[in-house]
Amino acid sequence: MQDVLVTCRTQSKELCHYPQIQGHYLAKQLARLGLQAEFRPLPLPQSYPCRVAISSEYPAEMDWFERHMLGPLSDIAADRLFGLMAYTLGSRDHPARPSLEWFAQRGGVLCCGLEDPPAPWESWIGVGVDTDVVPPPAEVRHRVVFDPVGDVPESVPVDPVELGRIRRRVPGVRLAACGRGNPPPSAGFDEWLPYGRAHPAHVQAALGAAFALVPMKHESLGLMLAEAQVAGVCIVHRPYFVKDWMLCPEADVPYDPELPGGLAEALVEAAHRDPKVIAEQARAAFDFSAVASRARAAIGL
Numbered sequence: 001m002q003d004v005l006v007t008c009r010t011q012s013k014e015l016c017h018y019p020q021i022q023g024h025y026l027a028k029q030l031a032r033l034g035l036q037a038e039f040r041p042l043p044l045p046q047s048y049p050c051r052v053a054i055s056s057e058y059p060a061e062m063d064w065f066e067r068h069m070l071g072p073l074s075d076i077a078a079d080r081l082f083g084l085m086a087y088t089l090g091s092r093d094h095p096a097r098p099s100l101e102w103f104a105q106r107g108g109v110l111c112c113g114l115e116d117p118p119a120p121w122e123s124w125i126g127v128g129v130d131t132d133v134v135p136p137p138a139e140v141r142h143r144v145v146f147d148p149v150g151d152v153p154e155s156v157p158v159d160p161v162e163l164g165r166i167r168r169r170v171p172g173v174r175l176a177a178c179g180r181g182n183p184p185p186s187a188g189f190d191e192w193l194p195y196g197r198a199h200p201a202h203v204q205a206a207l208g209a210a211f212a213l214v215p216m217k218h219e220s221l222g223l224m225l226a227e228a229q230v231a232g233v234c235i236v237h238r239p240y241f242v243k244d245w246m247l248c249p250e251a252d253v254p255y256d257p258e259l260p261g262g263l264a265e266a267l268v269e270a271a272h273r274d275p276k277v278i279a280e281q282a283r284a285a286f287d288f289s290a291v292a293s294r295a296r297a298a299i300g301l
Helices: 019-031 062-067 069-076 097-104 160-169 198-206 223-230 261-273 275-285 288-299
Strands: 004-009 037-039 049-055 077-087 108-115 123-124 144-148 174-179 191-194 212-213 234-237 253-254
Touching: 004 019, 019 037, 019 223, 019 288, 037 261, 062 069, 062 097, 062 223, 077 097, 077 275, 097 108, 108 288, 123 288, 144 198, 160 174, 160 261, 174 198, 191 198, 198 212, 198 223, 212 223, 212 261, 223 234, 234 261, 253 261
Parallel strands: 004 037, 004 049, 049 077, 077 108, 108 123, 144 174, 144 212, 174 191, 212 234, 234 253
Antiparallel strands: none
């Protein structure tokens, strides 16, 4: 019998959606610990007997969970079932809490971030980065990456005036942006990195020669933020856009969006941070082998 199955909905043949990415690398790290572990997307072609199944799908409200996940998960012949959550809820209410409590009755919930004191059925495991896919800190760093741009309604619109200030304050800078489809009209970027390519290729393309990543929306977790820091890249962010537990000290560069030129000055600061120190701190903070060990203890294997 298989020890661990990690699974989520089938969204793409490429490894490019967060639940697939998280599930794939978690299974890989659990296998490195000696468990028989693999990632396979739903729906499975037949009943899959295993000791533990872990759903890496986004937590969702109960009606969505019942429509899309309940049947396929119930078909898995697992002794215990676990869900994954970005952070601990404790006693806090959350739209996904009823579906997470469904997992609690069958095994528990693994949490990447430690915020509220965990509920009895929550286990903190941390955030892990697979260093096999992240480029090392670049010797020549001249790129700033904005992510995501024009991707979701709550993302911050690009300010062409601020981009002009950045070019004046950081000579030779190249401005790159990630997003779905085509770049926004007259966005003023030097590079457009569309979503949809396989995760390793996207990480290499986005983070190579970068010295700063600018998140353009609030992140409940943000795997790219962790990967960027492992690559020696600063996170230049607005207040409350990034969780404190997702930031290493040397990479943490906040800015005030209400201050004209605030982003440009923050990027000047980021360009002078030490990428090797950032990478060293991030490798310790986002050590996937430690995450896998905590996950193994939480699932009882």
